[in-house]
Amino acid sequence: MTDPKMTGASRKVRTLLIGLDGATFDVLDPLMQSGAMPFLRSFFAEGVRADLRTIVPALTPPAWTSLVTGRKPGQHGVFDFFRMESAESRHIRFFTSHDVHCETIWSIASDHDLRVTSLNYPGMFPAPRINGTVVPGWVPWKQLRLACWPQDLFDRLKTISGFNPRELAMDIKLEEKATEGCSDHEEYAPWIQMHIRREQNWFEIFRHLSAEDPAELTAVLFDGVDKLQHLCWRFIRPEDATPLQEEWELQIRELCIEYFRSLDKIIERMCATVGPETTVLLASDHGFGPTYKVFHINAWLEQKGYLSWSDAARSQAPNGALLGVGQVARHTWMLDWSKTKAYGATPTSNGIFIPVNRDGQSPGVSPEEYESFRERLIADLRAVRDPETGQPVVTGLWTREEAFEGPQGSVAPDITLAFADGGLVGILPSPHTISRRPVTGGAHRPVGIFGARGPGIRRGAQPHEMSILDVAPIVLHSLGLPVLAEMQGSVPAELYEPDAMRAHPVAKAAFSVNGKAVKNGTAPEQVMSSPVMSSEDEQIVMERLRELGYIE
Amino acid sequence: MPKGCREGPPPRWYKHGDHEGGYSVKPTREEIQTYVLATLQELCQDWDYSRPVGPGSLLFTELGLESLDAVVLGTTIQEHFQQPLPFAELLSDIGREQRDLSIMELVDFVDLHLNRVALEARPAGRVQ
Numbered sequence: 001m002t003d004p005k006m007t008g009a010s011r012k013v014r015t016l017l018i019g020l021d022g023a024t025f026d027v028l029d030p031l032m033q034s035g036a037m038p039f040l041r042s043f044f045a046e047g048v049r050a051d052l053r054t055i056v057p058a059l060t061p062p063a064w065t066s067l068v069t070g071r072k073p074g075q076h077g078v079f080d081f082f083r084m085e086s087a088e089s090r091h092i093r094f095f096t097s098h099d100v101h102c103e104t105i106w107s108i109a110s111d112h113d114l115r116v117t118s119l120n121y122p123g124m125f126p127a128p129r130i131n132g133t134v135v136p137g138w139v140p141w142k143q144l145r146l147a148c149w150p151q152d153l154f155d156r157l158k159t160i161s162g163f164n165p166r167e168l169a170m171d172i173k174l175e176e177k178a179t180e181g182c183s184d185h186e187e188y189a190p191w192i193q194m195h196i197r198r199e200q201n202w203f204e205i206f207r208h209l210s211a212e213d214p215a216e217l218t219a220v221l222f223d224g225v226d227k228l229q230h231l232c233w234r235f236i237r238p239e240d241a242t243p244l245q246e247e248w249e250l251q252i253r254e255l256c257i258e259y260f261r262s263l264d265k266i267i268e269r270m271c272a273t274v275g276p277e278t279t280v281l282l283a284s285d286h287g288f289g290p291t292y293k294v295f296h297i298n299a300w301l302e303q304k305g306y307l308s309w310s311d312a313a314r315s316q317a318p319n320g321a322l323l324g325v326g327q328v329a330r331h332t333w334m335l336d337w338s339k340t341k342a343y344g345a346t347p348t349s350n351g352i353f354i355p356v357n358r359d360g361q362s363p364g365v366s367p368e369e370y371e372s373f374r375e376r377l378i379a380d381l382r383a384v385r386d387p388e389t390g391q392p393v394v395t396g397l398w399t400r401e402e403a404f405e406g407p408q409g410s411v412a413p414d415i416t417l418a419f420a421d422g423g424l425v426g427i428l429p430s431p432h433t434i435s436r437r438p439v440t441g442g443a444h445r446p447v448g449i450f451g452a453r454g455p456g457i458r459r460g461a462q463p464h465e466m467s468i469l470d471v472a473p474i475v476l477h478s479l480g481l482p483v484l485a486e487m488q489g490s491v492p493a494e495l496y497e498p499d500a501m502r503a504h505p506v507a508k509a510a511f512s513v514n515g516k517a518v519k520n521g522t523a524p525e526q527v528m529s530s531p532v533m534s535s536e537d538e539q540i541v542m543e544r545l546r547e548l549g550y551i552e
Numbered sequence: 553m554p555k556g557c558r559e560g561p562p563p564r565w566y567k568h569g570d571h572e573g574g575y576s577v578k579p580t581r582e583e584i585q586t587y588v589l590a591t592l593q594e595l596c597q598d599w600d601y602s603r604p605v606g607p608g609s610l611l612f613t614e615l616g617l618e619s620l621d622a623v624v625l626g627t628t629i630q631e632h633f634q635q636p637l638p639f640a641e642l643l644s645d646i647g648r649e650q651r652d653l654s655i656m657e658l659v660d661f662v663d664l665h666l667n668r669v670a671l672e673a674r675p676a677g678r679v680q
Contacts, residue, residue, distance in 0.1 A: 085640060093640040094623050125624070126631045142617070143624040145598055146591070154598075165598065170620070332644055 011115060013210060013274040015281065015478040017105075017219035017471075018267060019067075019121065021060060022226030022442075023284035023449045025051070027236055027260075036261045039268035040451075043282070047453030048495050051465040054286040056396075056403045057349050057416055058444040060226065061095055061122050061138075063285035063468060068121065069102040070472030070487030074406025077101040078123060079413070080349035081138075087410040088358060090332055092345055097123055097136075101408055103484065105217065105475045106130050112481055115215035120202055120223065132215045135205065137223065141169035160208050167194055168201045185248055188232070192255045195224035196262050203266045210273050217479060220270070222263060229288045232256050233442030240290035241440035277455060279478040283471050284448030291423040291443035293386070295393055296430035297344040297352065303433060304380055308339035313429055334429075337363045342377055342414075344427045351413025352377070374399065374414060381417065386434060393434065395420045454478070456500030463494045473506070482509035578667050579633060585659045587632060591625075592655060607656040619643070622653075629662055637665045 032041040055066045055073060057080075065078040073079050077099045082092040100123050106116050107130060116132035118124060124136035127149035134149040135157070144165045145154040157163050199222050206220050234241035235253040244250055271280055301307035313334035335343055341364060342354050354374060355364030365373045384393040396418030404412040417425070422443035426435075450466050452474070469489030476483050477491045483506055491506045579587075585607065592615065593605045601615065611617045617625070626639030642661055646653050 091640045091644065094620065094627075096627055126627060140618060140620045140624060142595060142599055142621050143628070145595060146624065146628045 011214050011216065013214055013218045013278050014114075014216040014480075015218070015279045015475055016270065016274050017217070017281045017283070017475060018270065019064070019219065019221035019223075020225050020263075020282060020284045020449070021064075021221060021223035022229050022286060022288050022444065023282075024229075024287040024289070024445065024447070025449055027229065027288065028449065030237075031257065031260050031264075036257050037264040039264045039271075043267070043271070043280075043453055044451050046459055047280075047451060047457050048461045048463065050450045050463045052283060052448045052450040052468055052471075053465055054446050054448055054468045056398055056418075056446075057351070058286035058418075058422070058446045059348060060223075060285055064121060064221070065100055065123050067283060067285060067468050067471045068104045068106065068123075069100070070469050070484065070489045071102045072404070072406065072469070072488055073412065074404035074409040075102055075488070077408035077411075079404065079411070080346055080351065082346050082348075084345075084353075084411045088356070088362075090337070090355065095123065097126055097128055099123070104128075105219075105472050106132075106134075108476060108481060108484070109217045109479055112479075114217055114479060114481075115213070117206075117209050117213070117215040117218040119205060119209075119219065120221040121219065122221075132217075133209055133213060135168075137221055138170050141165045141167075144169045156212075157205060157208070160204050162201070162204060164197075164201055167198050168205075185252075188252045189255055192228065192232070192252070192259055195227060196259050199224050199259075199263055199266055203269065206270060207273060217475070218274070222266075224259060225263070225284070226288075228256055228259055229442040231441070233288070233290050234440040236442075237290065271453075279452065279454035279457065281471070281474065281478070282449065282451035283468070284450075285468065287445035287447045287449075288442050289422050289445045291421045291441050292437055293419075293421060293423060294426045294435050294437060295384075295417075295419060295423065296428075296433050296435065297350075297417075297425040298427050299430040300384065300433040301342050301344070301352075302429075306340070306342040306377065308336040309429055310334055310336045339363075341365050341373065344425050345413075347424050347427050349413060350417045350419075350425050352415040352417070354414040378415065381415070384433075391420065393419060452495055456496050456504070458495060458497050461494055463492050466492060477504075477506055480504075482507035484508070485510050581659065581663045581667075584633075584662050584666070585656075588629065588655060588659050588662070591628065591632075605655070607654065607659070609655050610652040611655070611658065612652050633662070633666055635666055637662060 028037065028040060031037045032044075054063045059080065061081055062073045062076075062078045065076050066072060069076045078095055081095060083095045083099055085091045085093060106118055106124075107128065109116050110130040110132065113131065116130050116134075118130075118132070118134045118136075120135060120137040122136075122138045124134050125139050125147045127134040127136055127147060129149060133153055135144070135153070136147045139147040148154045148157070154165075202220055202222065206218070209215070210218065229236060232252065235244065235249065236256050238244045238253065244253060267282075271278075274280065298307055302309060310333060337355070340355065342352050344350075344352055354370065354377070355362070356370055357364040357366050378397060378399075381394050381397060382392065385391065386393050394417050398416045400409055400412050400414050400416075403416050422445050424443060447465070448468070450471070467489050469487065470492060471489065473483040473487050473489050473491045474495065483491060485508045493501055589605065589607070592609075596605050596615065599616070603614070605615070609615055611622060611625075622643060623639065626637065626642075630637050630639070642653075
């Protein structure tokens, strides 16, 4: 390995980490075999290919955070898109970079005076002040200026031809569409085309920064793979669903393949940009598969007497949402807290929270009865059968201690579930506890992909299944940096040619951190005065706030 | 506590906010208003929003913020002043009351929690 410290004109990309959110060989293999992704086929043939098992839950924020920290969620502190304000709180908020409680590949490389470029990775807002550039993922486009690091980066990006922040950053309505479905088949084509342009947009930023400000560690995340697979699984893998018959369905399938064809070209151009001396790593945060049904967790909890809806929830007309992806935070007013002892707060984590009455005055389960209560709830969950098949609905179940052992686990769900088809729970009131999706969708699976190519990487190797926790150690090793002894993954020796491993054995080092604890906010002491609003204005406000469920 | 992890944010490599090291003196209400207004005025240029932005401008109906925009704006303000603020509860309150939020009110809220609320008195989100 060369000296990790390099400055000025001598700097070049040493490690390129390409994230493909939700990528699975179940989708990529047929595309590579059919000729739609010829570069990816050669990439794996010339390097390493392996299955990559993710953490529990198989969900974007905790999984990518595990990938860049080499730690499980109980240590790094990210469990979902949202997070309880505290262990005793019922208020949830969107997760931020402050919730990442471990060193990351970004911070470690930066601390070793290496430059870092991180594009579109979650958990990067507010952007850490690293030695390099950050465009965080999961930030709405209107705020992208505030999210970029350094502070002049946004204005620099605006000079790139075709730069379009509207299509670059996150739109929660589009996220909702991916998991709730399209209401009209005419929505599919422009939605897929937007994702094709979006990935191109990220590539142009990568190319610009690689030329203007090359960074030894450069990483780009393409998340359209996840989005398309959620919404378009039946078009991408029609063998898992009703056969495609209509002309428009076949056109949508062709457009999906065009997305992957375009992505293949982007990856090829990225590899050409960095050159053969750069180690290129490909990884996904989880896999994917078909999903057919929804388990309405809160409806089931109500049926079993664990949960009670508030009058407001009962009086509200159904809004057609299947899961309630845009409805999180509603539990704060939808539940009758005096009669609720277990609830699902978000549809994304498949988690159940058990409020605990620690002060003797709050609603919930007493600390003394917590264990037995949770055991009873677990037994009830394991007993749920699909009325159509007679098979268990819950196929994976973890207590907080099992899934989230570590110093951050106290704000994680008390119980985390997995289902046979990898589906998500619905959190809204429902007349049914299990319902069939109108059309087959895509859902996360625990096994994603890993690939590597570059100096010292063994050609054609297919190691046994790796862990997502191995990726951070591999990134550090490829940069010539020691692997933190506390990381929960390792560098598999079979990735490298024996001579390369002998010449550059994996170095390990402890890493001390002097972080300080910060209390997390205070409750408001008074209600703000209300401006006078027209009914039309109220309607707009309601619409805007409904997206995150902050309204009745 | 495993090595390399910490009990609470921020990690040592974080240097958030324009005022690294934090505010040694609490900001005045005028400083808060100046910062919030300047931030929103700068953002509005990216949105091609051409009307004047002032203390009375409403975040949702006039400036067109989406819910997640408000969340991100709140996080940015916390970053700048390096102080956690109960924005989740603010959004919950205004949602429940089905009303908008003016820049003036947002400034009042920040001022209230930066300068007037005893932070230790009521930890955020306690079940009542």
